Amino acid sequence: MTGLSWRLRRSLSGPRPWQRLAEATGLEVAAARLAWLRGDETPEDLAWRLDGSWARPWDPGLLQGIDAAVARIRKAIQNGERIVVYGDYDADGVTATALLVRTLERLGARPSFFIPNRFSDGYGLSLPCIRELAQGGPGLVISVDCGVRSVAEVEASRALGLEWVITDHHALGSELPQAVAVVHPALGAYPNPALAGVGVAFKLAQALLDAVPVPTGAEAAFLRGLLKLVALGTVADMVPLRGENAWLVRQGLQAMGGANGPGLQALLASARVEGVPRASAVAFGLGPRLNAVGRMGGAEDAVRLLLTRDAEEAQVLADRAETLNLERRALQEAFLARLPEPGDEAFELLVEAGAHKGVLGIVAGQRMRRTGRPTAVGTLEDGLVQCSCRAPEGFDLTELLERARPWLSGGGGHRSAAGMSFPEASLPFVRRALATGAREQAAGLLAEVAAVDGEGLAEVPSPAGMAALEPFGMDYPEPVFAVSGRAAELRPFKEIHLRFRLKGLEGRFTWFSAAGLIREDEMLTVAVAPEDHPRWGRSWRVAERLGDPA
Template sequence: MPLPLREDRVAALSGSVGLPDEVCRVLLRRGIESPEEARAFLRPHLSSVHSPYELPDMEVGVERVKRALAAGEKILVHGDYDADGMSAAALLTLGLRELGGRVEPFVPHRTRDGYDLSDAGIRKASDSGASLIVTADCGVTAVEAVATAASNGVDVVITDHHRPGSEIPNAVAVVDPMLPGSRYPFRDLAGVGVAFKLLSALFDAVGADAPRLNQHLDLVALGTVADQMPLTGENRILVRAGLRALERSRKPGLRSLLAGAGISAEGRIEAEHISFRLAPRLNSVGRMAEADSGLQLLLATDPKEAQRLADHLERQNAERRQTDARVYEDVRKQVGSRLRDEDRAVVVWGDDWHPGVIGIVASRLVERYHRPSIVISFDGDVGRGSGRSIDGFHLFDALRECEPILERFGGHRMAAGMTVRRQHVEELAARLQATARRDLSDREPIQELRLDLEVPMKRLGPDLLRWLGHLAPFGSGNPTPIVMVRGVALERAARVGNDGGHLRFHLSGDGHRVPAIAFGMGRRLQEARSSEGADVALQITENSWNGRREVQARVLDFRPSES
């Protein structure tokens, strides 16, 4: 059941902000206690964002870009091959062009060029005649590449949100809230968020109108949600505004992307539309082919070209799903034969697994085993790895403890990548296992559901759905509230889905019935059918089908009723 709250605190907050008890209970459980904090959370406004000049090196970075604009220098915008990196590169490209900049956008090829600013980016700058590189979602660990660029007479301004290594690149400016000594009040900006900050300062410095930049907040929402950054603080402000900008967006590429994902541009767009529909399509080209096609889609001005690129993304996403399924089955068999009860991490490696899907496979391992998981694919002697983590285990810090045996690594708390030689992989696995046992020793490796509310069955309806919607956008750091109902019947349970992997049934109690879907619980069909009464943890959602809308319970777990 949800942890108890003092009823006088619930009543006081409800009376101050004029919202139902259920909403106030969720706010209090998320550490939002005062009426002022509640109002700021419920009504995020762009006027509340922090000054971009609080970020490290912002003034010198803005000054260098201003000089390039004034002199008509060619600027290479260097992004990354994931959705955040593409969004950040598109944002910088469009923003600098708004100010008259001569801009060449570029994202590296995952397998041919590798991650981060590297020789490929330096060559592109040289070939295009660029005298300034502005990075997007990368660069903070590119010490050698920045030095090479400088020796070629090319300046570099870095915008990134990843943690740096032991050495900071000697760039003109390194704008990153994660730098040592940074006093920026909010450290969880996405790469696209840091890029937006640079443009905010630049637009201010040249006297350009803010609306010219804010029209591109659709890209900020896209990259921030896709990178699974916490939707709290400044991110909440930017994403809330960005989702509304996405609904109004006239960018042909985004409109084609929405249409291909089955999202109506005329309806309300939520963060989960990005997480589960848009981001996988953008990431698919970065994983399987040329990420440049994703960047060009975001920049497209011709609807026909945008549709062609969107169709390409659909094909790549289908291929990605097939490849992901093959690699996951191979990895799952390996984990099943090697994982011990006392293990607190999963580290697996193999030959010729497609490097574009190992991050997805790592995420699926986390979901299945609830342990930090790293998947490494070897091509000859060199292995590229991708990891995902759980609450309580800082993956980047764990890799930093392994720095002597890694060729390179980067990332943040919940996701990271690394390159390792075959001769060091077993030592890497042993070190990570030891670190996980140290940091997670007292935690049983099971997923915990943190309940926000307990309500009677009759409250599951459009009224509660509407009130809880005031807490959106939902995502990392601000999950969709989890509601518990007790002693309900599970009626008409049946398997659904291509492989029967899901359950569909109705929740019934107090003379009230609500349709329900339980993803991944097909194996529990008999348990559902034999239940004489269940306690159910769920999220209240809206299901749209053939123009009809109805409240639906997304069931996360159920158990025999204790009431």
């Protein structure tokens, strides 16, 4: 098993260029060094992480369409109109749904919510679902995390007595739905076009509460609680954790370290998260459990878990999420085992008749990480192929899907994660279009080299220094350090994972999905990330095996 060549994350521009950053911000030098390696040059760059004041995030009034949205929703509340929040079945969608429901309740409304079913309804606004909603009478429907491409569906809603306020963050289409308002961070000149769906919902909530530009008093405390949901959905949706997104997530994580409602508390306990969570605890613990509910069936229970005020109900719902997450893991592992060995395709498109829709995205992501190439994994039902797509850094799925658009029934998403559907007869044309586009994108990429934050462990910040820079994640990568040594005391656990030590280094190392990959006394060079636990202290997680320096 060979490893990637590696290099320092950023070339040095002089002796200790991070020293002034440490002096100006009060960060320990090792933490300032990590920040500099991630492109933070000035105290202002770091203020999104270090300044927790409400004056830091952008005014919601800068979002195009927000004034029209607020006016229509307030009118609906004042007139006692029916209001439905129409969400999505992933963690971003369910957190956004819960957030807006809670806000509308605070304003005196009695909203309901609707989440389409991944299996029977598909993603986004669906005409059969809209007709079902219309049976409850006319009213206002507010979308969260979906709808910006649903031109025909919004148009058809008019005859059914439904008006729409669309809030979304997915890639824009060639035209916007003719809704009362469309609120999207990439429209107009909003300074943070990378808001998650729950981030857009939060901005709408802040505007509805008239807590702008700076919340105070009871509204500030209420919004601080909503930031917990923003942190959950933003990290789980893998949007960049820089600028305003970093502020939103950091404040939400810190709020989670205090008192929580019954649902969130049960979810934290289920994932064995203690103290102030790190973003990685959301990405690998809380997010997958929320997502599992929608992956394995209807996602309504995920919303109920976040909204419930009853401890017994919360425990039942959290236990169900845990069970579904275990079932999801078993399904994805079986699916991965059935896939053929990778070939040399520039874009790998794998389709299996009857494959479980709930694990397509996870399997696509794992396959992509194995091959280093854009990947789509799909299921075939009734002549229609439905795929989840994942792409490594440097590729752009939105551009690739546009190449295949003539043969697609639907599709959209982000640069690194997207979905698409198409008739089975179009499979060879879609495959060819995606492969051609991927080859062109790959031609502009350099050979893959692992970026590390240092060689050895001498420059790793303290736990407090690490915590000061949270959140780590998309576009602000977790710190990893290159270490070498001979493997010792190998201890497999849960059949596929491994714990071990490296001779000459203190601490224990955990390497997931690595049981059987190394031998006792084998010489290793690996990239490791520090893991800090409030009770058990520091350990190390292996991120990947390394080869020689580049």
